[in-house]
Amino acid sequence: MREELMKILEELRPDVEFEKEKKLIDDGILDSFDIVTLVGDLNDTFDIDINVEDLQPENFNHVDNMLALIQKLQDEE
Amino acid sequence: MAFVSMKFLFFLLVVCSGYFIMPMKLKWVWLLICSYTFYLLNDVRAAAFIIFTTVITYITGRILGQINSDQKTYLKENKTVLSREEKKCFKAKNITKKKRTLFTAILANLGLLVFLKYFNFFAGNINAVLSNLSLQMEVPMLNLLLPLGISFYTLQALGYLIDVYRDKYEPDRNLAKFALFLSFFPQIIQGPIARYNQLAHQLYEPHKFEYKRVAFGAQLILWGFMKKLIIADRLAPFVDEIFNNYISYQGITLFLGALAYGFQVYTDFSGGMDIARGAAQILGIDIAVNFERPYFARSISEFWRRWHITLGSWMKDYVFYPLALSKGFNKLGKRARNIFGNYIGKILPTFLSMFIVFLLVGVWHGSSWKYVAYGVWNGVFISGSILLEPVYEKMTATLKINTKCFSWGFFQAIRTIFLCSIGRFFSRGVSCMAALSMIKHTFTVFNPWVLTDYSFYELGINERNMIVLVAMGLVLLVVGIMQERGIHIREKIAEQNLYFRWLVYLGALAVLLIFGVYGNGLTSTVFIYQQF
Amino acid sequence: MKMKQILQFIIFMVFGLVMVCALFYLFEKDENDETSSRWNGFYSEAENTIDGIIVGASMVDRAWAAPLAWHEWGVRLYPLSTGSQPIAATIGVIEEARKTQNLQVIIIDVHGIRSSAQLRKAKAMRNLTDSMHHSINRIQTVNRIVKYSKDYEAIYGDTIPEEKRSELIDPSDFSNYLGFLNYHSRWESGVSEADFTKESTGIKGAFISPKTSFRAKEQEPPDIPKEAALEPLFQELIQEVIDYGKENQLNMVFVELPSCLPEEEYIQMNAALQMAEDAGFPTINLNSDEFAAELSINYATDFYHSCHVNSQGAVKITSFLTKYVCDHYGLGNKPERKDSASWDQSWEEYKASFEQGWEMPIESVLSDRQK
Numbered sequence: 001m002r003e004e005l006m007k008i009l010e011e012l013r014p015d016v017e018f019e020k021e022k023k024l025i026d027d028g029i030l031d032s033f034d035i036v037t038l039v040g041d042l043n044d045t046f047d048i049d050i051n052v053e054d055l056q057p058e059n060f061n062h063v064d065n066m067l068a069l070i071q072k073l074q075d076e077e
Numbered sequence: 078m079a080f081v082s083m084k085f086l087f088f089l090l091v092v093c094s095g096y097f098i099m100p101m102k103l104k105w106v107w108l109l110i111c112s113y114t115f116y117l118l119n120d121v122r123a124a125a126f127i128i129f130t131t132v133i134t135y136i137t138g139r140i141l142g143q144i145n146s147d148q149k150t151y152l153k154e155n156k157t158v159l160s161r162e163e164k165k166c167f168k169a170k171n172i173t174k175k176k177r178t179l180f181t182a183i184l185a186n187l188g189l190l191v192f193l194k195y196f197n198f199f200a201g202n203i204n205a206v207l208s209n210l211s212l213q214m215e216v217p218m219l220n221l222l223l224p225l226g227i228s229f230y231t232l233q234a235l236g237y238l239i240d241v242y243r244d245k246y247e248p249d250r251n252l253a254k255f256a257l258f259l260s261f262f263p264q265i266i267q268g269p270i271a272r273y274n275q276l277a278h279q280l281y282e283p284h285k286f287e288y289k290r291v292a293f294g295a296q297l298i299l300w301g302f303m304k305k306l307i308i309a310d311r312l313a314p315f316v317d318e319i320f321n322n323y324i325s326y327q328g329i330t331l332f333l334g335a336l337a338y339g340f341q342v343y344t345d346f347s348g349g350m351d352i353a354r355g356a357a358q359i360l361g362i363d364i365a366v367n368f369e370r371p372y373f374a375r376s377i378s379e380f381w382r383r384w385h386i387t388l389g390s391w392m393k394d395y396v397f398y399p400l401a402l403s404k405g406f407n408k409l410g411k412r413a414r415n416i417f418g419n420y421i422g423k424i425l426p427t428f429l430s431m432f433i434v435f436l437l438v439g440v441w442h443g444s445s446w447k448y449v450a451y452g453v454w455n456g457v458f459i460s461g462s463i464l465l466e467p468v469y470e471k472m473t474a475t476l477k478i479n480t481k482c483f484s485w486g487f488f489q490a491i492r493t494i495f496l497c498s499i500g501r502f503f504s505r506g507v508s509c510m511a512a513l514s515m516i517k518h519t520f521t522v523f524n525p526w527v528l529t530d531y532s533f534y535e536l537g538i539n540e541r542n543m544i545v546l547v548a549m550g551l552v553l554l555v556v557g558i559m560q561e562r563g564i565h566i567r568e569k570i571a572e573q574n575l576y577f578r579w580l581v582y583l584g585a586l587a588v589l590l591i592f593g594v595y596g597n598g599l600t601s602t603v604f605i606y607q608q609f
Numbered sequence: 610m611k612m613k614q615i616l617q618f619i620i621f622m623v624f625g626l627v628m629v630c631a632l633f634y635l636f637e638k639d640e641n642d643e644t645s646s647r648w649n650g651f652y653s654e655a656e657n658t659i660d661g662i663i664v665g666a667s668m669v670d671r672a673w674a675a676p677l678a679w680h681e682w683g684v685r686l687y688p689l690s691t692g693s694q695p696i697a698a699t700i701g702v703i704e705e706a707r708k709t710q711n712l713q714v715i716i717i718d719v720h721g722i723r724s725s726a727q728l729r730k731a732k733a734m735r736n737l738t739d740s741m742h743h744s745i746n747r748i749q750t751v752n753r754i755v756k757y758s759k760d761y762e763a764i765y766g767d768t769i770p771e772e773k774r775s776e777l778i779d780p781s782d783f784s785n786y787l788g789f790l791n792y793h794s795r796w797e798s799g800v801s802e803a804d805f806t807k808e809s810t811g812i813k814g815a816f817i818s819p820k821t822s823f824r825a826k827e828q829e830p831p832d833i834p835k836e837a838a839l840e841p842l843f844q845e846l847i848q849e850v851i852d853y854g855k856e857n858q859l860n861m862v863f864v865e866l867p868s869c870l871p872e873e874e875y876i877q878m879n880a881a882l883q884m885a886e887d888a889g890f891p892t893i894n895l896n897s898d899e900f901a902a903e904l905s906i907n908y909a910t911d912f913y914h915s916c917h918v919n920s921q922g923a924v925k926i927t928s929f930l931t932k933y934v935c936d937h938y939g940l941g942n943k944p945e946r947k948d949s950a951s952w953d954q955s956w957e958e959y960k961a962s963f964e965q966g967w968e969m970p971i972e973s974v975l976s977d978r979q980k
Contacts, residue, residue, distance in 0.1 A: 038400040052398045053243040596790040
């Protein structure tokens with residue numbers, strides 16, 4: 001799952017070092033367009049349904065946060 | 078009561094003194110009393126509206142919160158008993174209930190805002206159509222008063238409701254405290270639009286007098302006064318002259334007017350924000366920053382992330398994301414993907430949502446076609462930049478432009494200021510037609526001599542005042558550059574020697590007292606009219 | 610808050626206050642103005658060294674040559690007048706003078722009562738009040754003028770032409786009390802040496818201007834009517850001054866200085882003088898035939914404007930009125946007076962200016978008169 005996620009992220013923003021960054025949202029590294037595109041990709045790839053309530057910084061600040069979110073949503077299905 | 082007035086300073090003195098004297102438990106009550114006093118002093122008749130919004134929002138919040146907590150309790154208690162399907166069904170029913178409740182409240186609050194603000198606009202346009210069709214009917218224009226701050230507190234209330242709907246936090250359980258959240262006086266006139274989870278607890282918690290914090294607040298207020306009285310009000314006669322008599326001017330003169338307006342509205346608005354923030358800081362409350370050196374922005378998108386930040390951020394969380402991530406837009410995107418290809422399909426939801434957001438931002442500013450045009454202008458640029466991003470990348474690569482160097486950044490900033498200034502024709506122009514005419518005449522006439530023959534010194538700012546403007550402008554620029562680098566100006570000054578600090582504070586006060594545009598003395602305004 | 614912080618704060622506030630007061634001091638009404646120098650001169654006079662004052666509008670300071678009164682009669686009468694000074698200001702001016710001077714006589718010119726002089730312009734008020742030192746009396750003077758201005762507008766508001774409206778006094782304008790709010794914008798036109806030093810007049814407030822003091826424009830001698838009538842609002846003004854004089858047992862003399870105005874203006878001034886006379890105050894109408902011979906005003910040589918005399922006229926009027934004051938109030942020619950040096954000096958300066966301007970000795974005007 002991690003590999004797939006990294007692929008999506010790198011394609012979206014090749015200039016960002018996703019392993020290192022811990023504050024992707026708080027520091028404004030990912031902007032609103034990135035988020036929307038990312039959510040679309042994640043929804044398609046992992047067959048989940050990320051909605052607006054999930055768009056909290058703590059869910060997207062770091063790759064690990066995103067993995068946790070994906071896992072949680074998959075479990076709920 | 079305007080912020081930039083002796084009355085407000087006196088009011089603030091009373092509020093702050095009272096606040097620090099009050100016992101801990103009653104401090105927030107004092108703030109509530111002061112906020113409503115401030116509101117009534119400004120607008121007695123309209124108090125009913127803010128009370129209406131407060132009560133409706135409070136009750137709706139409680140209902141939504143109740144549904145949320147009931148759901149949690151029920152699911153927890155019956156975790157093992159219910160099947161997955163039953164849980165889903167239960168959740169879905171609740172969502173419908175919540176949606177209905179939320180929708181009613183939004184209709185009430187937003188409907189009120191839309192009615193009061195835009196009824197005459199719609200009526201006027203309908204009447205225009207009717208008369209074009211030679212029909213004798215007419216929608217009456219109503220004499221509606223626009224309550225103070227309604228555009229701000231309504232959004233603030235809606236944000237709160239949507240957050241409670243999303244179960245982001247528990248609703249407020251105290252109507253009086255909630256009333257304070259919506260009516261807090263530093264914010265009521267021109268924002269910022271606060272978030273409940275950021276502001277509310279600060280308002281309710283008591284804050285003690287702390288010398289450094291109070292001093293910082295006072296300094297910020299002084300800075301706000303300086304921006305408004307030295308720059309904004311000094312630019313006003315020039316801007317007024319150009320925009321109110323636009324027919325007499327053309328070419329670069331018109332553009333200078335728009336450019337000047339951009340600086341006028343920035344220093345006016347951000348000066349007011351500084352006063353609001355300073356006042357709140359004295360009381361121990363941090364309110365959101367609304368401006369972050371917007372003229373350093375490298376693109377219109379970035380500009381809107383630095384200008385009226387809380388409005389943009391509100392739109393992002395409560396309009397943009399819900400739209401862009403909605404099922405409807407999702408489907409639209411998929412269909413577009415089939416027709417126009419992968420790229421378009423992917424960006425279409427973003428593109429459309431952004432456009433709608435900026436249309437709303439434009440219209441939020443006022444009820445006139447020019448604001449619609451303003452919204453469209455910004456929307457086109459921002460959406461366009463999303464669409465054309467790959468094109469730009471290719472262009473800069475082919476032309477071998479280094480996009481990481483200072484000069485490129487500088488070029489981008491200048492380009493952004495230029496594009497923004499054109500947008501200003503819409504926001505300051507006396508009407509949509511006037512704005513369009515001004516834009517047309519700006520670009521169809523090329524008169525660079527206007528810059529060199531000093532004729533613009535006749536239009537409301539003479540040489541001496543220009544020197545003051547430029548000097549203060551440079552100060553703003555230096556402060557901006559320092560802030561951009563993360564330096565906290567007031568802290569920095571506080572670190573210096575006593576004598577230097579005092580020189581700065583007293584010097585700033587002296588500059589404000591001498592060069593501020595106030596009083597009935599001979600000002601540039603008089604100069605314009607003296608020629609007629 | 611620690612003690613050190615409190616102390617620092619207090620010292621800071623003191624510095625701030627000093628700075629602000631300095632700014633208020635500097636950015637006042639333009640000190641190059643002759644009104645300012647006249648008032649500065651008055652304030653610089655030592656206590657109880659002035660015998661009396663003459664109060665009124667611009668015709669007063671054109672008509673008064675205080676150095677001459679000193680030289681000829683040994684009397685010190687100081688002019689406290691400003692352009693378009695409203696009658697409503699009279700009490701305030703007298704109060705101000707009485708703070709430091711024991712006044713033996715107060716001469717009040719009634720030209721300020723005319724309808725044509727009643728439009729209360731903010732500039733006219735400021736000319737006076739901004740020249741006064743900050744005090745309760747100054748605030749009260751402003752209040753009196755503002756109140757009168759409101760009363761005037763209530764009754765005569767409709768007659769004020771549109772274009773004059775912007776010049777009227779604005780009651781809500783706080784800069785009426787604190788000139789700085791208005792004058793801070795003088796940074797643009799420049800703050801001169803006089804604003805720092807607050808120069809005083811060297812000729813005890815006498816009006817010497819190259820443009821007008823040495824010019825003569827022939828005037829039509831006025832036709833003084835017998836009637837006397839004054840509108841109620843204006844009657845109130847005069848009555849207030851009369852009541853004030855009575856309350857404080859002041860020796861007030863109401864005069865009408867020489868002028869060449871339309872008939873209806875004299876009807877009003879007649880009434881004013883009549884009111885004063887009825888109240889028991891002496892009045893002198895210098896436009897009547899009674900004094901014409903002694904005063905020997907020459908309508909061809911003594912005026913530069915219908916209601917302003919030049920320095921020749923000033924010499925005649927001053928000499929005449931001072932003699933009156935001496936005869937009736939026992940003033941003048943007392944030996945051993947304090948601070949005579951500045952008064953003697955003022956006479957030298959005034960004489961020099963006069964003789965340079967007219968190219969004739971000042972005595973010739975005086976000897977002309979004593980026929």
